[in-house]
Each structure stands twice: as structure tokens, then as C-alpha cells.
Amino acid sequence: MARTASLLVATSLAAGFLVSSAAADTAARQKTVAQRGADVMPFSLAATIHIFTKTADGGIQQVVTKQDDPQQTGLIRQHLAMLARQFAAGDFAGPEQIHGKAMPGLEVLRAAKPGELAITYRDLPNGGEIAYRTDHPRLVTALHQWFSAQLSDHGHDAMAGNGADTRSHHAPGTTPE
Template identity: 85%
Template sequence: MARTAALLLAASLAACSLASSAAADTTAREKAVAQRGADVMPFSLAATTHIFTKTADGGVQQVVTKRDDPQQAGLIRQHLAMVAQQFAAGDFAGPEQIHGKAMPGLAALRAAKPGELTITYRDLHNGGEIAYRTDQPRLVTALHQWFDAQLSDHGHDAMAGHSANTRHHHAAGTTPE
């Protein structure tokens, strides 16, 4: 009995140590991503939320302000409009700079042939939105992998959207246009 208790205690301590180490690694990666993101994104990560919604034909990425902040909303719009143009031209240098060359999904997105991936931008009253659409299963998979990587890397500054049939997803405290 004492031996079993000792083994359970040792296993619990080892699990806690591993979990603590994994949390420290995640936190360190999130901090590094936030630091590199500040070099690429002109708006405040702390004042905004990134929302990534997977759809059957791609996905929708929104960046919105956490509070009513017209200045941050303007910076978001300016940045996302530029990013959508870059992505539509096959230029994914920004995400690579922030998340690294091995970012899941990025190589497939970069290799998409003209016309395989439609990328559109639109203003939201509290930020902006980029919609990614494709009829190519490999690119849908790549977009979903890419969204998952961003959700992981941006930590508490990002959230998954939850609607397969609508384009509009609103962070807590925000309202539709």
C-alpha cells in the first residue's frame, strides 16, 4: 500500500513537472510570437482579438477590437486590407516572419496556383475580416492547419469561431455591423 502511494505520488509529481514545462514552453512561444507580431502588425495584440472560423470551403479570419477603439479598428483595417492583397498574390512572408517557415499549412497555401484560392477583405465596424475560399480539399486542409497554428501561437489573443454556415462571428462584447 505504501509502495503504491509512493508510486502514485511520484507519477503525479512527474506529470505536474511535464505539464509545467509544457506550459512554460507554450508561454515562451506565445511571447516570442507576440514580439514578432508587433513588428508586423501595427495594432495592439492586447487590445484586439483574432477570430479564426473554419468553413467547409476554407475559413474566415477576423481581427476585432476588444473595446470600442476607432484608432485600433483603423489600424486593423489598414493592415488586413494590405495582408489580403499580399496573400492573394501568394505572398505569405508576414505569417512566416511571425510564426516561422515550418508553420503548418503555409507551404501548401504558398504553392496554390492562381485561381485555386480566393481571398477577400472587408471592413467590420470594429476591425476587419479576410475570407479564404477554395474548392481544393488540400487547400481547405492547409487553411484549417494554418488557423489551428495561429490559434495556438496567439494564445489568449485568439479564439475559434463557431459557425459553419455564416460569415459573421463576433467576439464577446462586440456587435454586428
């Protein structure tokens, strides 16, 4: 009986240590990503939110301001429009610089052949949006993996979208212009 209790205590302590260690690793990674992101993204991470919505044929990435801020909105639009052009050309250097070469989904996205992945940009009232669409299941899977990795890496600066209604999304506490 005492041996069983000792094993239970030891197992609980080990599990607690592993959970604490994983949480510390995640927090450290998010801090590193935020620091690298400041070198790549011209807008304030603290003033914005990234929204990643997985769709049946790809996904929608939005960056919007948390409060009405025309300067941040302009910086978001400029940056996302540039990214959409780069991504459409197969250039994913920006995300690689922020998240690393081993970022899930990135290798498959980079290897997409011309015409396999449609990437479009549009302005939102308080930011911008990049839509990714494909008929190729491997690219849908890669986009979903890539979105999941971004959600994890950006932590509280990101959130998962919940469907087509996010196309006109505005951040909590704000109203569209």
C-alpha cells in the same frame, strides 16, 4: 504495496512536471509571437481580438477592436487588406515572420497554384475580415492547421469563431457602428 504507491507518486510527479513544462513552453511561445507580431501588425494586440473560424471550404479570419476605437479599426483594415493582397499572390512572409517557417499549414498554402485558393477582404464595422475559400481538400486542411496554430500562438489575443454568424461579429462588450 509500497512499491505501487511509490510508482504512482513518481508517475504523478512526472506527469505534473510535463504538464507544467508544456504550459511554460506555450506561454514562452505566445510571448515571442506577441513580440514579433508588434513588429508586423500596426494595431494594438491588447486592443483587438483575432477570430479564426474554420469552414467546410476554408475559413474566415477576423480582427476586431474590443472597444469602439476608430484609429485601431483603421489600422486593422489597412493591415488585413494588405495581407489579403499578399496572400492572394502566395506571399505569406508576414505570418512566417511572426510564427516561423515551420508553422503548420503554411508550406502547403504557399505552394497553392493560382486560382486554387480564393482570398477576399472586407471591412467590418469594428475591424476587418479575410475569407479563404477553396475546392481543394489539401488546402482546406492546411487552412485549418494554420488557423489552429494561430489560435495556439496568439493565446488570449485570439478565439475560435463558431460558424457563419461570426461574419458580422463584434467583440464582446461592443456594438456595431
